[in-house]
Amino acid sequence: REQPEAPGPFLDSNQENDLLWEEKFPERTTVTELPQTSHVSFSESDIPSSENTELPVDWSIKTQLLFTSSQPFTWADHLKAQEEAQGLVQHCRATEVTLPKSIQSLIYWLHPALSWLPLFPRIGADRKMAGKTGPWSNDATLQHVLMSDWSVSFTSLYNLLKTKLCPYFYVCTYQFTVLFRAAGLAGSDLITALISPTTRGLREAMRNEGIEFSLPLIKESGHKKETASGTSLGYGEEQAISDEDEEESFSWLEEMGVQDKIKKPDILSIKLRKEKHEVQMDHRPESVVLVKGINTFTLLNFLINCKSLVATSGPQAGLPPTLLSPVAFRGATMQILKARSVNVKTQALSGYRDQFSLEITGPIMPHSLHSLTMLLKSSQSGSFSAVLHPHEPTAVFNICLPVDKVLDMEVVHKELTTCGLHPNTLEQLSQIPLLGKSALRNVVLRDYIYNWRS
Numbered sequence: 001r002e003q004p005e006a007p008g009p010f011l012d013s014n015q016e017n018d019l020l021w022e023e024k025f026p027e028r029t030t031v032t033e034l035p036q037t038s039h040v041s042f043s044e045s046d047i048p049s050s051e052n053t054e055l056p057v058d059w060s061i062k063t064q065l066l067f068t069s070s071q072p073f074t075w076a077d078h079l080k081a082q083e084e085a086q087g088l089v090q091h092c093r094a095t096e097v098t099l100p101k102s103i104q105s106l107i108y109w110l111h112p113a114l115s116w117l118p119l120f121p122r123i124g125a126d127r128k129m130a131g132k133t134g135p136w137s138n139d140a141t142l143q144h145v146l147m148s149d150w151s152v153s154f155t156s157l158y159n160l161l162k163t164k165l166c167p168y169f170y171v172c173t174y175q176f177t178v179l180f181r182a183a184g185l186a187g188s189d190l191i192t193a194l195i196s197p198t199t200r201g202l203r204e205a206m207r208n209e210g211i212e213f214s215l216p217l218i219k220e221s222g223h224k225k226e227t228a229s230g231t232s233l234g235y236g237e238e239q240a241i242s243d244e245d246e247e248e249s250f251s252w253l254e255e256m257g258v259q260d261k262i263k264k265p266d267i268l269s270i271k272l273r274k275e276k277h278e279v280q281m282d283h284r285p286e287s288v289v290l291v292k293g294i295n296t297f298t299l300l301n302f303l304i305n306c307k308s309l310v311a312t313s314g315p316q317a318g319l320p321p322t323l324l325s326p327v328a329f330r331g332a333t334m335q336i337l338k339a340r341s342v343n344v345k346t347q348a349l350s351g352y353r354d355q356f357s358l359e360i361t362g363p364i365m366p367h368s369l370h371s372l373t374m375l376l377k378s379s380q381s382g383s384f385s386a387v388l389h390p391h392e393p394t395a396v397f398n399i400c401l402p403v404d405k406v407l408d409m410e411v412v413h414k415e416l417t418t419c420g421l422h423p424n425t426l427e428q429l430s431q432i433p434l435l436g437k438s439a440l441r442n443v444v445l446r447d448y449i450y451n452w453r454s
Helices: 081-093 101-105 140-162 200-208 235-256 267-280 295-305 366-379 392-398 409-415 423-429
Strands: 028-030 062-069 107-111 168-172 177-181 192-196 219-221 224-226 289-292 322-325 333-336 338-348 351-364 384-390 442-446 449-453
Touching: 062 366, 101 366, 107 140, 140 168, 140 177, 140 295, 140 322, 177 295, 177 392, 192 295, 192 392, 200 295, 289 295, 351 366, 366 384, 366 423, 366 442, 384 392, 409 423
Parallel strands: 028 338
Antiparallel strands: 062 351, 062 384, 107 322, 107 333, 168 177, 168 322, 177 192, 192 289, 219 224, 338 351, 384 442, 442 449
16 A cells, blocks of 8 residues: 655654644645555455445545546536635535535534634644633633633534534544543434543543443443453553452352451452553543433533633643534534545556545544545445545544444434534445444555455
């Protein structure tokens, strides 16, 4: 698998600091002679055993998409003023798309909106924000105003979600990300909120506020714990299991009547060891927390009043979390994902042939990914490949949650008709996630059939 040398830095899958392209590069670039290609090829082990005409639902936020095709991405050229205006209006009014589909596929809504600060991703963004601190960092009054406005926007989004006028949204803090989903999505009949990564301190604070939650990747089975996806536990979780087994062994010794001959750890020692192991789970995918139903409203109030939600020092000091949504909400600003097409000459047996690339930079939410693949499936005649770069802390949002009952998809789609999503996108997001703790990373479409790797 090789990648062309394009003008400008391509985002490495393990980096997030090169997310935004420099404005000095043109929207469309032609590269004359490059001996390599970014076409993605799969080995036999990479290709899933079953092929499909649709991709699995992916709830992670992408920071970059790189599509390649033998046909040009003509829709990525500069739009006429009338076309752009029509696309924006149709998106805001959620009307049937006539033209241009491309502009609607790239739109998202953001709060707060500060053009000189990159507001996604927030986790690990201190280096990228260094030297760009705002006037609020040392101004308590201004911080209070910003948080007050943010609380209004956050509450507006939750109310839209509750009334099924918004399908989902993200709350991105400097320490963790929260995904709120409307009832009916991801196979759940209740509103759900996933928080990742979490710490023991955050979970303890949520318990103290009376928020009921679960750790879906760790489930109880008698005296043993195992991950819900069936994968092996990390070091901390394995130690927690050993502690439970140790307690069980002492019960067995007591039954044998020899417990007095064995020195048993005191209760405080056992508690301290368990707390240590619980901390070792912090910041890992296994620490993801699930909140359901009415508890999501309690979570809303908890986050609004949570003092540790906002950094108190560093480049992000005093800056409210980033709210990302596919639909408009109070205080939101419309944003458009950056798209850039590149013409590449690749070496072939008969000389050189044209290879075309399209780069999209994020935050790319699930509805945008699905809309873009629908658009490209048609415009590229059922053939393209793609490299996807997920924001790693959000990959765990693809876990399969416990389902209490099977939902009637016809009823779900009818109730969410006005949520602002294309019917095909709504149908996909209603599916139960299958990717586990992974996210889509490579996709190949050939003859309208998808193969993918996570």
